[in-house]
Amino acid sequence: MIHIVGAGSGAVDLITVRGARLLGEADTVVYAGSLVNPNILTTYTKPDCEIYDSARMTLEEVLQVLITAERAGKNVVRLHTGDPCLYGAIREQMDALDSAGVSYEVVPGVSSFCGAAAALQAEYTLPGVSQSVVITRMAGRTPVPEKESISSFASHGATMVVFLSTSYLEALRTQLLEGGYSEETPAAIVYKATWPDEKVVHGTVGILPEMAAKNGITKTALILIGNFLGKAYERSKLYAPDFSHGYRTAQKKGPSNAD
Structure with a gap:
């Protein structure tokens, strides 16, 4: 299993709990070095983890590292910036892993x-x-x-x-x-x-x-x-006292002082 993990938007503690756990268990990590905060790696990975910077690699080189490590029985993380679904170029990686018969899981992150x-x-x-x-x-x-x-x-x-x-x-x-x-x-x-x-x-x-x-x-x-x-907007109906929904009944307006 290869885990494609979103590292979050930059702050070390904005990675998900699941993502941090998987990084801590990883034997091999390939990370997007041009965008991922390197302090995330030093904070969560173990000392003997093999770390590769994909900014200096082609897709084929990334896949070779991922697949070789997975087939050797290692815990593998492909670490992307933010959430992998946005400008992460993960579709081509997933298609290649499918073709190679390698299973994977995507872990969302904070974009x-x-x-x-x-x-x-x-x-x-x-x-x-x-x-x-x-x-x-x-x-x-x-x-x-x-x-x-x-x-x-x-x-x-x-x-x-x-x-x-x-x-x-x-x-x-x-x-x-x-x-x-x-x-x-x-x-x-x-x-x-x-x-x-x-x-x-x-x-x-x-x-x-x-x-x-x-x-x-x-x-x-x-x-x-x-x-x-800007500064102008309308108040949300969700919390308006005169608006009913499935969890709350609208409040009746009482008489005003002018009545």
């Missing part, structure tokens, strides 16, 4: 988009503002389907979380404006969410490139766009 919301002390889905979150990225060396362009998503006015795009902020701003966001739409950049050197920058769509440049942010950051960062 950086959750860590960014925590850093901002923000809620992505505010009543009357936005009830949808678009998680996407700019096209770069790896293309994005045309129907999933930033401008097409921007036309919905929903909350947007943009990964892997700090190097393309001029083009990102252009596409956001073309899609319908205004220059005054609130925006934020969160650098290394939940890491010790986390940095949060507030601004608007119109000055996104300047926000990054002024703060020396060139990579490892999320860009967040939408009116969820």
Whole structure:
């Protein structure tokens, strides 16, 4: 069994209990060295654990290490940043393991988009503002389907979380404006969410490139766009005293002092 584990958004103690246990039992770990906090490895792995940095490896080299170790009866962890289901390139690994007849399990993690919301002390889905979150990225060396362009998503006015795009902020701003966001739409950049050197920058769509440049942010950051960062929203019906649901009956309004 190979365990594909989400390391969490960066903070050492934001890995899941299951993920930490599996790391502690692992004989071999292949981790995403460009993004995973190395302190997670020193905190949870045992001294004799074999550790490989996949940032310097091809897919074939990663698979060779994983499969060889698993067939030797070792406990094996493939450690990804955040949650493996987002930009983790795990499908190709799982397909290869299926072809090799090797069993595996995916262990979820705390994604950086959750860590960014925590850093901002923000809620992505505010009543009357936005009830949808678009998680996407700019096209770069790896293309994005045309129907999933930033401008097409921007036309919905929903909350947007943009990964892997700090190097393309001029083009990102252009596409956001073309899609319908205004220059005054609130925006934020969160650098290394939940890491010790986390940095949060507030601004608007119109000055996104300047926000990054002024703060020396060139990579490892999320860009967040939408009116969820503003002050206006409607109160949730869930906890409103005049709203009934399966667990609570609406409270009747008593007479006011004017009656």
